[in-house]
Amino acid sequence: MRAPLSWLREYVDLPAGETGRDVQAKLVAAGLEVERVEQLGAELTGPLVVGKVLTIEELEGFKKPIRFCTVDVAGANGTGEPQEIICGARNFAVGDKVVVALPGAVLPGDFRIAERKTYGRMSRGMICSGDELGMGDDGSHGIIVLPPEHEVGTDAMELLELVDEVLDIAVTPDRGYCLSMRGIAREAATAYGLPLRDPALLDVPAPNASGYPVKVADPAGCDRFTARTVTGLNPEARSPIWLQRRLQKAGMRPISLAVDVTNYVMLELGQPLHAYDRARLDGPIGVRRAQPGEKLTTLDGAKRVLDAEDLVITDSSGPIGLAGVMGGADTEIADHAAGRGSTEVVIESAHFDPVPIARTARRHKLSTEASKRFERGVDPQAASAAAQRTVDLLVLLAGGTAEAGVTEVATPGAPRTIAMAADHPDRVAGVDYGRETVVRRLQQVGCDVYGQDELIVTVPSWRPDLTDPNDLAEEVVRLEGYENLPATLPQPPAGRGLTERQRLHRRVGRALAGAGYVEALNYPFLGEGVFDQLGLEADDARRTVVRLINPLADTEPALRTTLLPGLFAALRRNDGRGEHDLALFETGLVFLPTGSEPAAARLPIDRRPTDEEIAGLNAALPSQPRHAAVVLAGAREQAGWWGKGRPATWADAVEAARTVAAAAGAELIVRQDQRAPFHPGRCAALLVVIDGQEVFVGNAGELHPRAVKALGLPERTCAMEIDLDRLEQAGAGVVEAPHVSAFPVATQDVALVVDGSVAAADVEAALRDGAGELLESLRLFDVFTGEQLGEGRKSLAYALRFRASDRTLTAEEAGAARDAAVAAAVERTGAVLRGA
Incomplete structure (x- = not known):
C-alpha cells in the first residue's frame, strides 16, 4: 500500500516538521512494515507553470513531426511575451492549457532546461508530459493537457502536487485494514497519540424499499450488499487533478471519472466498490454461486469458464461479474473523458466471505486490488459509508443526482467478543503492563473493554484478525513497543546430544557428499499428475496422498509420498541450464497416509494441551518416515588425459544405496525387481533383515524410457530411494570403525x-x-x-x-x-x- 504523506495529513494532524522518515519510524515501531519512503519531486525545480498554446506551426523536412509553438505563460518568463517552444508531441491543440518548463528548470534525471537552437528555430523551454515530470502512469503517455479553468502562469508544481513523500507499506495478511488510508491513519494517530478524523463517519440515509433491487442467494458468501444509484452524470466530466494525482501516487492509473471515484474511495476507506452502467443492467442484481460451465467476459477482456465455487454477481442475463474480484465487460462504465460516458450508474458496496474470494482469484489467476482486500478481511460496517462517499463525489464532480432509494441486504450478526484475563498480556510479554495500560491500548485499537480482572473485549469490525486472547496481547505489546521488551536468554535443559536418528541423518548426508553427490533441498509438495508421468499403477500406495487445505500453489496441493519428483525437477532444471553431468541427493520426510487417521481436533491456545489432546493430534498424523534418494545423469567419471570417462548407470544407483546402508551399519540385500518408475530389466529391490525377516526398503536402477520422456529428463537417468528409518532398525546402531590388521591378505x-x-x-x-x-x-x-x-x-x-x-x-x-x-x-x- 502506497500512502502519500499529504493525504495522510488530512486525517491526522501530524507535527508540521514531521518528515516521511519520521512517520516511517513511528509506524515501524508500531509493527507495520514500511519498506521505503519515496521522495516525489526531490529532483524537480522550477520555474514550472501553466501555459496556453497560442499558435502551432508544423515544420517540414525532418524525419519526424516537429511543431514550433508559441505559448502564453503570462508574466512567468519576466517579459509577458509568448514563449517559443519546439515540441514533437501531437496530442494538444491551439487553445489547450499545458505545463511549461521554463529555462532554468531542472526535471527528474537532472534534465536541465535551457534556451537552445534546434530544427532551425530557438526553443525557450519545454512543454511537459507526465513521464517527464515523474508523475507515473496517467494512461496517455503524452503532453499533459490541463482543464481550461486553470489560470495561465499558475505554479504547476503546486497545482500538480509534484512534491510529496509516499510511504510504501508491505501489508501483512493479518493487517488488511492497512490497505487503506483510513487504516494507516488510525495507526499513525495511535503512534503519535493524536485524534483521528475517521473518513467513514458519514451521515448515511436509512435503507428503504425504493432502491435498486438486489437478491442475495448466498448469504454465507455475501453477508452485506449496499446499492445506490446516481443519475444525471455529465458525460464530459473528468476526474479533477487532485483525484488523479492521489491515484497516481498510490500506484493506480486514472481511467474515467466513475471508475476513478470508486478506486479513490477504496484507497480511502479500504472498501472495494464497483459501478455498473444502469442502462446495461437487465433486471435485479443477484449474488449466487456460479453454475458449472457458465462463462463470463471480465473487464480485462478474458473469457472465463466459471467454477461451481465461484461467487458471482448476476442480473437476469446471467453472471455480470466475479464477486470481489473483477466486474464483467457487459456492464462496464463507458469513458466519461471521451464525452460518451454513462449518465446513470448503480454503485455496489458489498462484503464478501474472504475464503471464496481468495480461491476464485487464485483459480482464475486474477489477483486484483479488490481481491487483495477482501481475502484479508474488509470492514463490513464500512460498506454503507463507502457507498455514500462514492455518491457524494459523483454528485460533486459529475453534477449527478443521488436517488433517494437505498438498498441494503444484510445478514444479522452480533459483534465478536473475547474474554481475556487482564494480566494475560503481562504473562505473554514478561512485562508488568497493568490493567490500565492494557485497557487503554485495546481502546486505541478500537475495542470496547469491560470488566476488571476478567476483561470482555468487543472487537472492532475492521479487525477480523483478532480472534483469541493472544491476538489482543499482541496488540498491547506492539503498541507499547517491541523495543521495550526485556532481552532475556532462555534457560535450556542440559543437553543430551543428538538422537540416533539425527546422527544417522548426518552420516548419510556426509557419506553421499563424500561419494560425489550434491544435496538438493526441495519443497515437500507435489501435483498428483506426476504419478502418471512416473507410470505408477492405479493401486500403487504412493498415489494415496495428504492434500493441503490451503496449498502454496494449486498445481502442487499434496504432500509427497516419494522424494523422487522433487529431485527429478531439480535435475531437469539444472540440465536445462547447461549442467549435464549431475549427481544429486536429498534426505527428508515423506508422508504416507493410510486413510484411517482420525480427524485432528483444534488445540486451545489459552492453555497447554493435555496429554490426551496431544495424543489425539499425533494419531491424526500420517506416517512420516525419513527417506534418502539420489538421481544421476550424464557422466559419472569425466574423460580426460587420464583416459575415457564413464556414464552413470544403474549400478551407480545401487552403489549409492550400499553407501547409505554402510552409513547405517546395515547389511543390504540387492535383488532384481520390477517397479515403476524403473526400467524392468535394470531395477533392483533393496532389502534388509529385521527380526529375521527380509524387509523391502527401496529401489535403485535406471528409469523407464517412458518416464524419462514424460518427465523431460536426460536419457538413461538413474535413481535410488531408500527408507532410512527401516535401515536404522536393521543397523547395528553405532557404526564401529573397521579393524586394521598388520598381517598380509x-x-x-x-x-x-x-x-x-x-x-x-x-x-x-x-x-x-x-x-x-x-x-x-x-x-x-x-x-x-x-x-x-x-x-x-x-x-x-x-x-x-x-x-x-x-x-x-x-x-x-x-x-x-x-x-x-x-x-x-x-x-x-x-x-x-x-x-x-
Missing part, C-alpha cells in the same frame, strides 16, 4: 557357473556364510555369458580376500576357506565351479 578368485535365474546376491550370501570369519571382503568383478556355458547359464567371478588379525594365513588355511565358500554356494544355489 590372501586373495582367492573363484568363478561359479549358475542358472540365469539365480540372483548374484544369493551366490554372494552363500559365499560369505561358507567362508567364515577369515573372509575380509568379497567383490563381484565379472559376469560372463556365452555358448560354451550353455543356454540360460552365466558365470559369476568373485575376488575373495582372506586375512587373520593375529597371524599370517597359510596357503592351506586360505584354500580351505575358499573351498568352504564354494561348497556352500554349490549346495545352496546349484553352482558349478568353472573349469572344474
Whole structure:
C-alpha cells in the first residue's frame, strides 16, 4: 500500500516538521512494515507553470513531426511575451492549457532546461508530459493537457502536487485494514497519540424499499450488499487533478471519472466498490454461486469458464461479474473523458466471505486490488459509508443526482467478543503492563473493554484478525513497543546430544557428499499428475496422498509420498541450464497416509494441551518416515588425459544405496525387481533383515524410457530411494570403525557357473556364510555369458580376500576357506565351479 504523506495529513494532524522518515519510524515501531519512503519531486525545480498554446506551426523536412509553438505563460518568463517552444508531441491543440518548463528548470534525471537552437528555430523551454515530470502512469503517455479553468502562469508544481513523500507499506495478511488510508491513519494517530478524523463517519440515509433491487442467494458468501444509484452524470466530466494525482501516487492509473471515484474511495476507506452502467443492467442484481460451465467476459477482456465455487454477481442475463474480484465487460462504465460516458450508474458496496474470494482469484489467476482486500478481511460496517462517499463525489464532480432509494441486504450478526484475563498480556510479554495500560491500548485499537480482572473485549469490525486472547496481547505489546521488551536468554535443559536418528541423518548426508553427490533441498509438495508421468499403477500406495487445505500453489496441493519428483525437477532444471553431468541427493520426510487417521481436533491456545489432546493430534498424523534418494545423469567419471570417462548407470544407483546402508551399519540385500518408475530389466529391490525377516526398503536402477520422456529428463537417468528409518532398525546402531590388521591378505578368485535365474546376491550370501570369519571382503568383478556355458547359464567371478588379525594365513588355511565358500554356494544355489 502506497500512502502519500499529504493525504495522510488530512486525517491526522501530524507535527508540521514531521518528515516521511519520521512517520516511517513511528509506524515501524508500531509493527507495520514500511519498506521505503519515496521522495516525489526531490529532483524537480522550477520555474514550472501553466501555459496556453497560442499558435502551432508544423515544420517540414525532418524525419519526424516537429511543431514550433508559441505559448502564453503570462508574466512567468519576466517579459509577458509568448514563449517559443519546439515540441514533437501531437496530442494538444491551439487553445489547450499545458505545463511549461521554463529555462532554468531542472526535471527528474537532472534534465536541465535551457534556451537552445534546434530544427532551425530557438526553443525557450519545454512543454511537459507526465513521464517527464515523474508523475507515473496517467494512461496517455503524452503532453499533459490541463482543464481550461486553470489560470495561465499558475505554479504547476503546486497545482500538480509534484512534491510529496509516499510511504510504501508491505501489508501483512493479518493487517488488511492497512490497505487503506483510513487504516494507516488510525495507526499513525495511535503512534503519535493524536485524534483521528475517521473518513467513514458519514451521515448515511436509512435503507428503504425504493432502491435498486438486489437478491442475495448466498448469504454465507455475501453477508452485506449496499446499492445506490446516481443519475444525471455529465458525460464530459473528468476526474479533477487532485483525484488523479492521489491515484497516481498510490500506484493506480486514472481511467474515467466513475471508475476513478470508486478506486479513490477504496484507497480511502479500504472498501472495494464497483459501478455498473444502469442502462446495461437487465433486471435485479443477484449474488449466487456460479453454475458449472457458465462463462463470463471480465473487464480485462478474458473469457472465463466459471467454477461451481465461484461467487458471482448476476442480473437476469446471467453472471455480470466475479464477486470481489473483477466486474464483467457487459456492464462496464463507458469513458466519461471521451464525452460518451454513462449518465446513470448503480454503485455496489458489498462484503464478501474472504475464503471464496481468495480461491476464485487464485483459480482464475486474477489477483486484483479488490481481491487483495477482501481475502484479508474488509470492514463490513464500512460498506454503507463507502457507498455514500462514492455518491457524494459523483454528485460533486459529475453534477449527478443521488436517488433517494437505498438498498441494503444484510445478514444479522452480533459483534465478536473475547474474554481475556487482564494480566494475560503481562504473562505473554514478561512485562508488568497493568490493567490500565492494557485497557487503554485495546481502546486505541478500537475495542470496547469491560470488566476488571476478567476483561470482555468487543472487537472492532475492521479487525477480523483478532480472534483469541493472544491476538489482543499482541496488540498491547506492539503498541507499547517491541523495543521495550526485556532481552532475556532462555534457560535450556542440559543437553543430551543428538538422537540416533539425527546422527544417522548426518552420516548419510556426509557419506553421499563424500561419494560425489550434491544435496538438493526441495519443497515437500507435489501435483498428483506426476504419478502418471512416473507410470505408477492405479493401486500403487504412493498415489494415496495428504492434500493441503490451503496449498502454496494449486498445481502442487499434496504432500509427497516419494522424494523422487522433487529431485527429478531439480535435475531437469539444472540440465536445462547447461549442467549435464549431475549427481544429486536429498534426505527428508515423506508422508504416507493410510486413510484411517482420525480427524485432528483444534488445540486451545489459552492453555497447554493435555496429554490426551496431544495424543489425539499425533494419531491424526500420517506416517512420516525419513527417506534418502539420489538421481544421476550424464557422466559419472569425466574423460580426460587420464583416459575415457564413464556414464552413470544403474549400478551407480545401487552403489549409492550400499553407501547409505554402510552409513547405517546395515547389511543390504540387492535383488532384481520390477517397479515403476524403473526400467524392468535394470531395477533392483533393496532389502534388509529385521527380526529375521527380509524387509523391502527401496529401489535403485535406471528409469523407464517412458518416464524419462514424460518427465523431460536426460536419457538413461538413474535413481535410488531408500527408507532410512527401516535401515536404522536393521543397523547395528553405532557404526564401529573397521579393524586394521598388520598381517598380509590372501586373495582367492573363484568363478561359479549358475542358472540365469539365480540372483548374484544369493551366490554372494552363500559365499560369505561358507567362508567364515577369515573372509575380509568379497567383490563381484565379472559376469560372463556365452555358448560354451550353455543356454540360460552365466558365470559369476568373485575376488575373495582372506586375512587373520593375529597371524599370517597359510596357503592351506586360505584354500580351505575358499573351498568352504564354494561348497556352500554349490549346495545352496546349484553352482558349478568353472573349469572344474
